[in-house]
Amino acid sequence: MYSVIIAGGGPVGLFLAGELALQKISVLVLERDPPAVKGGQKTSMKDGPLGRRGLFKPAIEAFYRRGILSEILFPTSSSGKERANYIEKGAGFTFGGHFAGFPVNANQVDFSVFPHHRAGPSFMPGVTTLGRMEAVLAARAEALGVTILRGKTVCEVSCEEDRVRVYTHDQDKGKEAYTASYLVGCDGGRSTVRKACGFDFQGTPGEITGYAGICEVNDPTGAMKEGFMRTEKGMYIFNKGQGMLHLVDFEPFNRTANTVITLAHFESVLHRVVGTKTLTLKSLHQATSFTDRAMQATQYRRGNVFLAGDSAHIHSPLGAQGLTLGIADAINLGWKLARAVTSPSTTDSLLDTYHAERAPEAAAVLEWTRAQVVTLRSDPYSRAVGRLIQDLISTDQGATYFLSRMWGINQRYDLGHGNADSLVGQSAPDVILKSGGRLGDVLCTGESVVVADTAVEIPGIKCYQADIHGMMLVRPDGIVAYAGGDLDTLRSLLIL
Ligand SMILES: Cc1cc2nc3c(=O)[nH]c(=O)nc-3n(C[C@H](O)[C@H](O)[C@H](O)COP(=O)(O)OP(=O)(O)OC[C@H]3O[C@@H](n4cnc5c(N)ncnc54)[C@H](O)[C@@H]3O)c2cc1C
Incomplete structure (x- = not known):
């Protein structure tokens, strides 16, 4: 019996498995595809140009904060350009992404609008392949103690009050059963877990x-x-x-x-x-x-079963955001599910915050892809909208808006506290610590930390000093849970 079974060993399932194992949770990954034949030819589409994937801030930061970014990303772009730590506003053109084929010039973007988005290893987007990413994530998960079984197709699920039984079909061994306290469906857009567990999946049909x-x-x-x-x-x-x-x-x-x-x-x-x-x-x-079918599960949790990645949301690749969404799902769910395993009585509402925080992010991406399809239609009305958008994108403010949405810089969770101006709910700025290194380096253990402008001591939590205003409580996924100067309020939120 495992604490968590993950159906699907794609990038999202493998990253989530590593997140749980980092918190010392026992995890089994059941993957449909058989293991690669040793010494066999690399014919998988995942390793070639068709497997190339662009990653944006939420995914870049997740990998950076776990110390695996440099293994995952290619150090240079396809044109041989080294990945930069910062981009200055100014003359020239740097491709930042596109909206329905209209390129966005990253040199026009005013990054001072996002002071928390700081120059450093996680500032710029990057590129990898599915093959490279899966290899790094599988090695990380296995090194942390995850069992990955390949050639196991999840075909049935039965949920009992405190456990989930997962049935697989194996070409050689036939039907097998595995049991765990929790199941996460990371089995892609046609998710068996989603269908078997009765999740409602709603959205719009494809047009392109x-x-x-x-x-x-x-x-x-x-x-x-x-x-x-x-x-x-x-x-x-x-x-x-x-x-x-x-x-x-x-x-x-x-x-x-x-x-x-x-x-x-x-x-x-x-x-x-x-x-x-x-x-x-x-x-x-x-x-x-x-x-461009754009569909989303209306709930990401049903009892002890969760969905993450493409099993929870599908949309067209226009804008290249699916994988970033899925990786951000995984880092959000991982530490919450680990808490549920280790201290079951206190964490039911915490588990519900997974859907509350992540579903709006996916809904926004689905809308983004729908909006692109509208401007690509050939009728005169759609073309007129397209020209309007082109005009907006070519202004500095327009480029800033479009790129902040594409790069995920504007991601912010409603944590139910913290005022609109504060950092609460946003990804923590990657500040330089007085003890040396950056915040991203110390988040690699997957623990919450406190960063403050003066020396503070709080039992059970690591505290660091940095040149910031007041204090920040940073969750294991790098999201700011508290920002301000009141130690009692900060302590009251430590359950997060
Ligand atoms: C052409 C194209 C380009 C794209 N470009 C980008 C991009 O540049 N940037 C970006 O962010 N996103 C991009 N995407 C989207 C991105 O590839 C997906 O969002 C991402 O792969 C989803 O990861 P996942 O782990 O959720 O699902 P998947 O990658 O689909 O992995 C699911 C895994 O589950 C396994 N599985 C399936 N069914 C079962 C079962 N019943 N039992 C056990 N295992 C099962 C599968 O074998 C697979 O290994 C692109 C998509 C396409 C089609």
Whole structure:
């Protein structure tokens, strides 16, 4: 019997497993995919360009605060540029992200509007691949004592009052059962846990079909340009050097799990999206498709069962935010669930804060992706909205607004206390400590800490001094639970 079973060993499940194990909780991860064959060829899409993923502040900070950021991120971008610790407002162009194909210039952003977002290792977004991230997270989880069983497809769940029984199907061993006090479904967008446990999943149907492919395009008339291009019929993103092509098409593609995307199909979509038949595809090495279905579980918790990552929310990759959302779910849930295991009588309401804090973040991302689809439609009304947005993005204030939402700088939880001006509910600024190092370094143990402008001593909690105003109580996930000068109030919140 384990304390927690996690269904799904993708990035979110593996990171959550490590978070729980950091708090000395026994964890079993059940992953559907079989283990990689030793010495076998690396053919997984997760390791190539199709597995590339951009990460933003909430995920970057989560990995940084656990000391694994440098292992996860590529040190340079695909153009060979080193990841910076800061970006100055000024002349020039630095790609900060895009909204429906309109690029945002990070050099226009006024970062002084977010004084808590400080220069340092966690300031800028970064890039990795799913393969690299999963390898680092699996190694971390196993080093902390997590059991990961691969080739185990979760197929049924039965919930009893104080335990959850999880049934798996294994190709060789058939049906098996595992028991734990808690179950977390991290089994992706088609989550079996979500369906088996009766979670309500609501949202909007898909309107676009997106494609990502590794291909060689023959373009005799020079019809295509590199980078982000909005067209009459959708959008494409072309990186000729990597042979990477993304297409956004408004025609439906009825695909099942076994449907192969053929070269002929990809080429016909290319013709439609770019608007010319002069293009031909010389080859198509790998391809995948996605839709913009935007759905979210109406509750992330049902009794002793939780959802995190894509099992709790799905949306199109426009804006590249799904993984960041999932990693932020995991760091939020990990320490709360660990408290529930170690001190069950006090923590039921704490567990409910997981949904209360995380669901609004996902809802905002779902809206963000829907808004992009509207401006990509080809009708004159939508195009007019698109032009308006382009005008706004090109202003300094507009760039600041768009980028703060994309990078997750504006994330703030309503903790039910703390005034609007304070840091409460926000990610703690990565301050430099008087004892040396930064706040991010000392959060790697997964404990709450106090940072104060003068020396303070509070039994059972590590206190650090830094050049700040008053005191900050920082939760294990790096969120500020208290900011101010009243030690009694701070002490009263220590249960957090
Ligand atoms: C083309 C594309 C580009 C993207 N780009 C970005 C980006 O740049 N940035 C970003 O933040 N996000 C991006 N995303 C989204 C991101 O990839 C997902 O949000 C993220 O992978 C979700 O992680 P997860 O662990 O929740 O789910 P998954 O990655 O889907 O992992 C789920 C795991 O559960 C396993 N599983 C499934 N069913 C079962 C079962 N019944 N039993 C046991 N195991 C099971 C699966 O094998 C898998 O290992 C992109 C998505 C797409 C499609």
